[in-house]
Amino acid sequence: MPDVRANGIDVRYETVGNPDDPALLLVMGLGAQLVDWPADFCAALADRGFHVVLFDNRDAGLSTALDELGAPDLAAIMGGDPATVPYLLADMAADAAGLLKELGITRAHVVGASMGGMIAQQLTVDHPGLVASLCSIMSTTGDRTVGHPTPEAMAALMRPPASTREEILAGAIASSRVIGSPAYPASEEWLQQRAAAKFDRSFRPRGTQRQYAAIIASPDRTAALRSVEAPTVVIHGEADPLINVSGGRATAAAVPGAELLVIPGMGHDLPQVLWPQIIDAIVTNTTRA
Structure with a gap:
């Protein structure tokens, strides 16, 4: 997995599939x-004829960590004081745009x-020629006013960060039971394997x-999304407790001609049993481009 220098940071990325196929960026x-x-989700997209590009956002994985910016005061930011905001979603979208340009x-096609x-929405607004x-x-x-979490999901999101590998594994299971798909629960073994791989990386x-902080400080994109001309599909779980389905419905309503797929029983995750349906929706939307 190589790095490229994009938008002033080092971005770690990986590709799957034939470079001669149309590019599909996962965010x-x-x-x-x-x-x-x-990996199997990415391979399935590659098998449908795409050169899949996936990457670590800034401040995650093996891309540049911006620790010199310090810790944001989330309470103050929520209260309207932006003094400690480190960057915005527009900056993260610029990272993605820079990655695409560096890769030629x-x-x-962009999936977020x-x-x-x-970030994918902001990328489409700010860099429409790339999408x-x-x-x-x-x-x-x-x-x-839309996409509100349940109190339980918000508590899971704001839980103090774990500090040990064991706490990470336990937290992954606990969080999944709160925000995951109620109709398609993941096994504890699968959740622990994925959490361990992430922590070790x-x-x-x-x-x-x-x-x-970037999420809560970034402006409402609704008006800007009305200018989007790229074919758009919005996929959302009807049972999503972290970002209520109203967020997906508002996204689809904002983008002209957007299609909306609401999946019953799906929460805030990507259950393997739903991959064929999700991938079909992605591929069908790309044919409208």
């Missing part, structure tokens, strides 16, 4: 790493999940805090 969410995209990719959906199609999964527009709780 992950809060505190997540490129390994949060399951002039246009890509959760915060990655927010052939947009897929926003379990995300929202930045409108504070990189552990950056301060980076996650800075990313969260």
Whole structure:
């Protein structure tokens, strides 16, 4: 997995599939790493004819850690004081744009999940020439009146970061039981394996805090999304407790001609049993480009 210098930071990325196929960029969410995209999910997209590009966002995984920016005061930011905001989602979208340009990719289909959906939306708004199609999964527009978490999901999100490997493994199971898909629960063994792989690769709780600050400090994208011309599909779990399905519905309503796929029983994750349905929706949307 190589690095490229993009937008002033080092971005760790990986590719799957034939470089001669159309590029498809995958953008992950809060505190997540490129390994949060399951390898078989990426391989399935490659098998459908795409050159899949996935990467670590700034402050996550093995991309640049911006520790010199310090810890944001999340309470103050939520209260309207932006003094400790380290960067915005627009900066993270610029990272993605820079990665594509450094790889010589002039246009890509873009798929983002959760915060990655927010970044993908911003990328499409700020760099429309780079985006052939947009897929926003379990995300929202930045409108504070939609996409609200349940109290239980918010408590899981704001839980103090774990400090040991054992706490990470236990926390992964506990969080999944709160925000995961109620109709498609993941096994404890699978959750622990993924959590262990992530922890062993990189552990950056301060980076996650800075990313969260970027989410809450970034402006509402609703008006800007009305200018999007790229074919768009919005996928959301009907049972998502972290970003309520109203966030997905608002996203689809904001983008002209967007299609909306609401999946019953799906929470804030990507259950393997739903991959065929999700991948079919992504591929169908790319054919509209």
